[in-house]
Structures are given as C-alpha cells and as structure tokens.
Amino acid sequence: MAKTKSAYFCQNCGYESAKWLGKCPSCNEWNTFVEEVVDKNAANVPTWKVSTATQRNNRPNKIQEIQRATMDRTTTGDLELDRVLGGGLVAGAVVLIGGEPGIGKSTLMLQLALNMVGKRVLYVSGEESEQQIKMRAERIMVNPRSDCYILTETSTQHIFKQVEQLSPEVVIVDSIQTLHSAHIESTPGSVSQVRECTAELLRFAKETATPVFLIGHITKDGAIAGPKILEHMVDTVLQFEGDRHHIYRILRSIKNRFGAAAELGIYAMQHSGLREVSNPSEILLSQRDEELSGITIGATLEGARPMLIETQALVGTAAYGTPQRSATGFDTKRMNMLLAVLEKRCGFRLSAKDVFLNIAGGIKVEDPAIDLAIMAAIISSHEDIFISPKICFAAEVGLSGEIRAVNRIEQRIAEAEKLGFEKIFISSYNLKGITRDKFKIRLLTVNKIEEVFAALFG
Ligand code: TYD
Numbered sequence: 011m012a013k014t015k016s017a018y019f020c021q022n023c024g025y026e027s028a029k030w031l032g033k034c035p036s037c038n039e040w041n042t043f044v045e046e047v048v049d050k051n052a053a054n055v056p057t058w059k060v061s062t063a064t065q066r067n068n069r070p071n072k073i074q075e076i077q078r079a080t081m082d083r084t085t086t087g088d089l090e091l092d093r094v095l096g097g098g099l100v101a102g103a104v105v106l107i108g109g110e111p112g113i114g115k116s117t118l119m120l121q122l123a124l125n126m127v128g129k130r131v132l133y134v135s136g137e138e139s140e141q142q143i144k145m146r147a148e149r150i151m152v153n154p155r156s157d158c159y160i161l162t163e164t165s166t167q168h169i170f171k172q173v174e175q176l177s178p179e180v181v182i183v184d185s186i187q188t189l190h191s192a193h194i195e196s197t198p199g200s201v202s203q204v205r206e207c208t209a210e211l212l213r214f215a216k217e218t219a220t221p222v223f224l225i226g227h228i229t230k231d232g233a234i235a236g237p238k239i240l241e242h243m244v245d246t247v248l249q250f251e252g253d254r255h256h257i258y259r260i261l262r263s264i265k266n267r268f269g270a271a272a273e274l275g276i277y278a279m280q281h282s283g284l285r286e287v288s289n290p291s292e293i294l295l296s297q298r299d300e301e302l303s304g305i306t307i308g309a310t311l312e313g314a315r316p317m318l319i320e321t322q323a324l325v326g327t328a329a330y331g332t333p334q335r336s337a338t339g340f341d342t343k344r345m346n347m348l349l350a351v352l353e354k355r356c357g358f359r360l361s362a363k364d365v366f367l368n369i370a371g372g373i374k375v376e377d378p379a380i381d382l383a384i385m386a387a388i389i390s391s392h393e394d395i396f397i398s399p400k401i402c403f404a405a406e407v408g409l410s411g412e413i414r415a416v417n418r419i420e421q422r423i424a425e426a427e428k429l430g431f432e433k434i435f436i437s438s439y440n441l442k443g444i445t446r447d448k449f450k451i452r453l454l455t456v457n458k459i460e461e462v463f464a465a466l467f468g
Pocket residue numbers: 109110111112113114115116117118146149150279280281282283284
C-alpha cells in the first residue's frame with residue numbers, strides 16, 4: 011500500500027506545516043490550519059505527459075540571442091475582454107477570473123465560449139448541470155456557428171482524457187475550487203487540491219499552447235479563495251466586480267504577464283447576458299433637467315481609461331448626537347479626511363452634520379483625482395447651491411487644502427471635452443507640459459481649495 015503523508019495547510023495563504031498551528035506564521039491568521047492528505051508517491055507521476063522536447067533544451071541562453079516569438083493573439087469576440095487581456099488571448103496563457111458569487115463569472119465565460127466562432131471551446135463545469143448551462147446559453151442566445159462543448163466533470167484525470175480526444179482550442183474551467191486530482195486525497199477546494207489542479211492545468215496549457223480560463227471563488231474579504239499562490243501560478247488574474255443591485259460590472263486586470271495591469275472592461279448585465287459598454291462616461295452621468303445641489307462630476311481614470319463619473323453628496327444636520335458619515339463607492343476614511351480639510355481650511359462647520367456620499371452607477375473609485383469633485387459636491391449640498399452640469403473636476407486635494415496635480419491630465423481633459431463639458435478645474439501644476447490652445451474646453455487652474463469655492467460660489 012502506498013504510504014500516505016499528511017500535512018497542515020493554512021487555508022488563507024497556503025502555508026504548509028508538518029504540525030498543527032494556532033496562528034499562521036506567514037499571514038498571521040488564527041485557526042486556519044487544516045490537515046490535508048498528500049500522497050507523495052503518486053504526486054511524482056505527472057498527469058499531463060511532460061514532453062521530452064521541453065526538457066532537452068535546458069541550458070542558459072544569452073538574452074540577445076533569444077528569438078522573440080511573435081505573440082499570437084486571438085480575439086475572444088468580446089472587445090472589453092480583449093482589451094483587459096492586453097489585446098487578445100495569448101496561446102498557452104492561464105487566466106484566473108475571480109469574483110463574488112452571482113456577479114456573472116459563469117455568464118461571462120459561457121458567452122465567451124459561444125462567441126469564439128471558429129474555435130473549439132471546451133467548457134468544463136463542476137458547479138452546474140448540462141441542463142442549467144443549456145438554459146443559460148438560451149438566455150444569451152447560442153450562435154449557430156459556435157463550436158462549444160460542455161463537460162460536467164470534476165476529476166482532472168477524466169477531464170484530461172476528454173481533452174485528448176476533443177483537442178479543444180480553448181478550455182474553460184468553472185470553477186477551480188470544484189476540481190480534484192486523484193493524486194491528492196484532500197477534499198476539493200482545499201489548498202493542496204487547488205494547487206495541484208492548477209499545476210496540472212498549467213502544465214497542460216504550456217505544453218499544448220492552449221489558453222485556459224479558470225474561474226475562482228473569492229472569500230468574504232475579497233481575495234481569491236484558497237491560496238494566494240494561485241495568483242502567483244497563473245499568467246493573468248482578472249477580477250469581476252460590481253454591485254449586484256446595479257447592472258454594471260467591471261472586469262479589472264490585477265496581474266497580467268502579457269499586457270498592462272489595471273486595464274478595465276465595463277459590462278451591463280441584462281436579461282440576455284452581459285453587454286459590452288463601450289462608452290462608460292455617458293451612462294455614468296445621469297441626465298438631469300432640474301437644478302439639484304450636491305451633484306458634481308469628476309474626470310477619473312480607471313485603468314488606462316478616462317471616465318466621467320457623477321458624485322452625489324447629501325449634507326444634513328445630525329438628528330442624534332454622533333453625526334453619520336457614510337460613503338458608497340468611495341473610501342470613508344478618505345471622505346473624513348476631505349471633510350476635515352473643509353472644516354479646518356475653509357471654515358465650513360461640518361462636524362455636526364450627517365454626510366452621505368454616493369458614486370453613481372455602483373462603481374468604486376480609487377483614483378484620488380475625484381477628491382475635488384467630492385469636496386465640491388459636499389459644499390454644494392451644504393450650502394444648497396447648484397453647480398452647473400457643464401463643469402467637471404480633476405484634481406487631488408492635500409491635507410493643507412492644496413490642489414495637487416494628477417496623472418494623465420490630457421486624457422481626462424480630452425474626455426471631458428468630448429462629452430461636451432465647458433469648464434474643467436485642474437491643478438496649476440498640471441499645466442506644465444500641456445498645450446492650452448489644444449483644447450476648446452476652458453481650463454480653470456487652481457492652487458488652493460479656497461480658490462475653487464471662490465470661483466464656484468463667488
Ligand atoms: P452567474 O454567471 O451564475 O454568476 P457567478 O458564476 O459569478 O456566480 O450569474 C448570476 C446572475 O446573473 C444571476 O443572478 C442572474 C443574472 N443573469 C442575468 O441577469 N441575465 C442573464 O442573461 C444571465 C445569464 C444571468
């Protein structure tokens with residue numbers, strides 16, 4: 011009988027230990043160790059045959075002599091996904107897609123499988139039955155020319171057997187946490203299983219130059235479930251995020267060996283699947299007829315993409331003792347900092363006020379260039395003065411109320427101009443290196459937060 015060996019794994023970070031530990035020395039989490047059986051004898055047998063060709067040519071090569079193979083990129087039939095991947099799908103790439111349950115990962119992948127016309131795609135599902143997938147496919151409409159196969163299977167050995175017969179050109183696995191390899195005895199979803207299954211799929215992808223998509227679950231704090239090591243192993247990590255109550259979804263690249271990270275794709279979840287949103291600014295600005303206070307527009311940059319986003323603030327007298335502060339789509343700590351600047355530098359008495367902040371469209375903004383728009387929205391609501399919807403803002407605000415320069419200002423200005431804005435507030439420091447005459451939109455340059463309010467409210 012094969013000797014079995016067990017080890018303890020931290021379910022949070024994948025740290026391996028010979029004995030049980032209360033606290034993980036690697037990630038400092040408590041109570042995360044679980045015993046998993048590792049069958050060392052069998053683990054040495056590769057599932058996906060290692061070709062001798064790759065083993066033979068293993069000597070150091072001078073960098074100048076290495077021939078750069080032209081990277082063949084295949085379009086996925088989805089412009090947003092192509093852009094997030096850095097211009098298309100690379101042969102042999104392993105792409106991990108993470109996201110909360112119900113956000114639309116399976117829908118996105120099934121859509122991709124059905125839209126890659128002319129490619130044989132294998133969709134392996136360990137979560138849903140063929141019937142369920144068929145029903146979903148009917149919602150998003152099956153392209154009659156698509157060549158997509160569904161396999162409901164969780165054992166990697168069986169999957170590889172089918173793969174050898176079908177020889178698909180793209181493989182999608184939904185999800186990596188449901189797979190199990192016969193080489194490891196622990197339960198599906200455990201650290202060692204996830205790691206082993208990913209390693210097997212990685213080997214398969216590299217040797218056959220087949221791109222593989224892996225869907226991964228995420229934990230409640232937003233990390234891709236199971237081990238962080240999963241993110242190190244794969245070539246590209248994409249995060250699918252959004253608010254389930256809104257229709258917009260954002261696909262963000264967190265890591266990409268074949269393109270720029272922080273690229274962004276935007277989708278709208280509709281009755282018939284996900285639709286690409288090619289002009290995000292237009293949908294993120296609500297059409298207003300009335301003159302409402304507390305609304306401003308910030309020229310932000312998400313990834314490499316300029317977007318004009320509406321911010322809404324509501325400032326009211328606190329009904330009970332401690333005032334409430336809450337922000338949706340923006341960091342509450344940063345909002346508190348901006349409020350402190352307004353109080354200290356501009357003399358607005360906000361400490362006894364409730365302040366609510368909302369970024370339109372259920373989008374989360376991390377770009378500091380939205381600071382000025384947020385402060386203007388708060389003051390607009392506080393003073394109940396309307397700010398023209400033809401004005402937008404692109405600047406970061408520092409602790410002493412100074413208006414700081416932001417990156418890629420020309421792109422932001424150009425986007426604002428394209429959308430018909432008449433004026434944009436920017437930092438004076440941003441003027442260096444840009445040609446003012448190039449733009450028709452009026453550039454209002456400011457140094458201090460007070461100047462902004464003087465210009466806005468007189
Ligand atoms: P799903 O792809 O199953 O999410 P995940 O795999 O990330 O868990 O998508 C789930 C949600 O999307 C589900 O609540 C229903 C909704 N949906 C639509 O609104 N329209 C559609 O066409 C489809 C297929 C799903």
